[in-house]
Amino acid sequence: MKLFLLFTLLVSALYSAKVVEVAQEYQSSQKCKACHLEIVKDWEDSWHAKSHYDKDEYFSKSIEYVARKSRKSPNSVKVQCATCHNPRIAVTDTGLDYEIQVLMDLDGNSKVNEAIESSVINEGINCVVCHNIDKIHHDRDDSFRGMDRVSWTKSGLMVGPFDNTTSPYHKNEHRDFMDTKSDELCFVCHANDRSVNGIVFTNMQDEYKKQEKGCVDCHMGAQTLGVASTLRTEKGHTRKREVRKHSFPGAHTQEMWVNALTLELWQEQDEILIALKNPQPHNIPSGFGSRELIIDITYMKLDQVVESKSISLTRHYTRRKGKPTIPHLAEEMSEDISIPADGKKVLKVKKEADASSVEVKVYYRLVNEEVHSILDLKEAIWSKKFFVNSKSLNLK
Ligand code: HEC
Ligand code: HEC
Ligand code: HEC
Ligand code: HEC
Ligand code: HEC
Incomplete structure (x- = not known):
């Protein structure tokens, strides 16, 4: 050091x-x-x-x-x-x-x-x-x-x-x-x-797996015909150009999250396997520390909920003597839980004995509970759950 x-x-x-x-x-x-x-x-x-x-x-x-x-x-x-x-x-x-x-x-x-x-x-x-x-x-x-x-x-x-x-x-x-x-x-x-x-x-930059699309294709949108400037420089007309949008939508924007990860479920004996696949060229979550993926699992029998649980995929940061802290003060951090760029992660959960089906919903949150409470954040956006994907499976 x-x-x-x-x-x-x-x-x-x-x-x-x-x-x-x-x-x-x-x-x-x-x-x-x-x-x-x-x-x-x-x-x-x-x-x-x-x-x-x-x-x-x-x-x-x-x-x-x-x-x-x-x-x-x-x-x-x-x-x-x-x-x-x-x-x-x-x-x-x-x-x-x-x-x-x-x-x-x-x-x-x-x-x-x-x-x-x-x-x-x-x-x-x-x-x-x-x-x-x-x-x-x-x-x-x-x-x-x-x-x-x-x-x-x-x-x-x-x-x-x-x-x-x-x-x-x-x-x-x-x-x-x-x-x-x-x-x-x-x-x-x-x-x-x-x-x-x-x-x-x-x-x-390290985790990036370059594909056909670059950052601007997804975060400034496709090029469309428009004008770069509204000034009439061409004999009284504006000049037509291929342009993009400058709104840079990202993790704070619900529409960007829908299908950002794909989901597959299957059963092996008394275990349910949940595969989270990331088709994007960078990890998810990424960008900033303390982001979180939440996997909500609901077990059903007929139309009744018999059991539910929630898995949090996030990273924790500690200072001296293992005290929890925010990313910027970290002396150590827990293992990387993100879904790798162009890769996948498979989670296993036990089947609840008498459940006949299971529903899995994936959400994203900008700040995990630990950092949310350390900083005492007040605005609603920091605890909002952005919907990513969902799937159901009938159990044997
Ligand atoms: C009086 C009009 C006017 C103002 C004010 C103006 N621009 Fe421009 N700008 C233009 C025109 C005209 C073009 C050329 C557009 C074209 O060729 O399609 C241009 C082009 C550009 C380009 C593209 C340059 C390139 O070579 O690709 C950028 C970037 C730009 N402007 C930024 C700015 C910024 C930042 C400001 C404010 C600080 C600004 N402009 C203010 C008229 C203006
Ligand atoms: C985070 C970086 C960033 C910021 C901030 C930014 N631009 Fe751009 N701008 C770009 C990139 C990248 C492109 C090229 C997009 C592409 O591939 O067509 C671009 C393109 C442009 C163009 C050419 C038209 C087009 O869409 O290609 C103009 C004009 C322009 N910007 C003006 C501005 C003005 C005015 C602002 C401030 C309101 C601004 N930009 C802020 C990154 C930025
Ligand atoms: C000068 C540094 C800088 C550059 C260059 C820059 N960014 Fe950013 N970008 C930031 C910072 C800092 C934030 C966070 C702002 C905040 O949340 O307060 C951000 C936020 C974003 C977000 C929003 C993410 C979210 O979670 O909602 C996107 C998307 C983004 N940038 C994409 C780009 C793209 C694409 C380019 C290249 C064309 C680019 N940025 C260039 C510094 C930069
Ligand atoms: C193929 C499309 C695609 C490309 C290319 C891409 N991204 Fe993303 N990015 C996404 C999607 C989808 C998400 C998840 C939803 C969201 O946050 O927008 C995301 C998330 C992000 C986030 C928020 C991450 C988080 O977990 O909080 C940032 C910052 C970002 N991208 C920046 C970039 C930068 C910088 C590049 C280029 C180096 C890039 N992206 C290239 C699709 C893309
Ligand atoms: C190496 C460049 C860099 C430096 C230096 C930096 N940041 Fe950032 N920061 C970013 C980028 C890029 C983002 C956007 C990433 C994303 O949205 O996923 C960001 C996002 C954030 C966010 C999340 C904001 C949101 O709206 O979700 C916080 C909080 C933050 N930075 C705090 C800090 C603090 C505090 C410092 C100084 C101690 C700092 N940053 C220094 C690049 C930087």
Whole structure:
């Protein structure tokens, strides 16, 4: 662990993120509405638009908890998490000086507070995050993510999927990672998420089994004929383009869950086997720690319920002396229970003696009960059960 920290410190010195200021006229998505109305509206519904700590209860309570348990100021933790959640922030590090200022109540006019309160970042992962990435540095150590893995374009230069296109408002350039290689853009942040102790609790890039479809095909939808811009640049007409949606639906969206896993049931003597198959190119659950699959099993005789039970597939995280904690403070974690990408997991349960049939229902939950209660989450979405699949079997 010490060696790892030393290595991280050395590499950090080499690659500390370079801040490039975003000019006022490009900072906010509102500035793009005049010519990209549909895209801005889609994006406003996305969870990328909620990645700022003020807009996501689970995220903001995690920050407070990490700060309390690691005895840091909440603002230092905010800066740390901003690497991926808010990568246009103007400070990239806080340090001991800042912690002392906070203790003495002298941080009021500090650069750190100014950066955290700045309107530049209150939209979270907005247009000028993805479309101002100049280069993705694949040569950097795997632990460098978000702003530490990219360099930014000059303010006013938008990168996108098209070649040689023009706009009166901004400059444009084509990038492969906006076009044929867009998985690389997603992996800037959707990979190698780790605890403050260096425990990697998700790594979508490692588990990924590339199939025909890329991340954008499923999470931005298929390409359809439309317009990238509503400006009439073609002799009074708009230019027709193949475009996608910017709403990035994912684990918080019920429609995405239906049939995300397939289910098979069969009986072997007095045991019932439940196969959960995952056709997706990444594990499920994945993405963030403490997600959960719930398998509800109901035994019936004629039309009466004779017995029911529930199996939870989730991961648990512990700190010193085995105390339960949230993923970001983990020193250890339990085994990986996720259904592997393009793979399956088979569970066995005993047949209830006099049952004549069994019904199995699979659900997904964003936060397991342990972390839900540690953080005292209040909003309904965190305990909602998203329906995935169901099946019945007559028993012999
Ligand atoms: C999480 C990253 C991300 C964010 C945030 C984002 N975009 Fe995009 N955008 C993409 C990707 C990837 C594509 C290419 C999609 C494809 O394959 O067609 C794209 C394509 C576009 C295009 C070309 C049309 C199209 O659909 O291909 C425009 C214009 C655009 N984005 C504008 C915006 C605006 C305006 C915002 C802010 C409201 C925004 N984008 C936010 C990733 C992003
Ligand atoms: C005055 C109109 C106008 C405004 C305002 C505007 N754009 Fe554009 N943008 C365009 C036009 C026109 C195109 C080219 C569309 C085409 O060729 O189909 C374009 C293209 C793009 C592309 C695709 C570039 C490529 O090479 O693939 C991106 C990304 C983009 N705009 C982002 C933004 C963002 C982010 C904002 C807000 C900060 C913004 N635009 C504001 C007119 C505008
Ligand atoms: C700058 C970092 C960053 C980049 C680049 C990025 N994401 Fe994200 N993404 C995040 C963060 C952080 C969240 C969580 C926001 C929240 O829940 O508050 C998120 C959330 C999502 C979600 C919602 C998941 C859910 O559980 O509902 C999807 C889907 C998603 N991203 C897909 C993509 C795709 C596809 C790309 C590439 C085109 C991409 N992201 C690029 C950081 C990023
Ligand atoms: C073949 C379609 C497909 C592709 C390709 C795909 N996903 Fe997914 N993804 C899904 C489905 C289905 C789910 C489960 C329902 C949901 O959360 O949207 C999911 C879930 C997720 C989640 C939430 C995971 C969880 O357990 O909480 C994230 C984040 C995500 N995907 C990001 C990505 C990224 C990044 C890529 C590319 C590296 C990608 N996906 C590629 C279909 C796909
Ligand atoms: C390596 C980039 C990265 C860093 C650094 C990072 N996150 Fe995230 N975080 C993500 C991505 C990507 C997602 C979306 C994954 C998903 O939805 O499955 C996410 C999602 C989350 C979620 C779930 C939000 C939801 O709506 O379900 C929480 C909570 C969270 N992060 C907390 C934190 C905290 C606290 C920190 C700082 C201590 C932090 N993250 C630092 C990439 C990062």
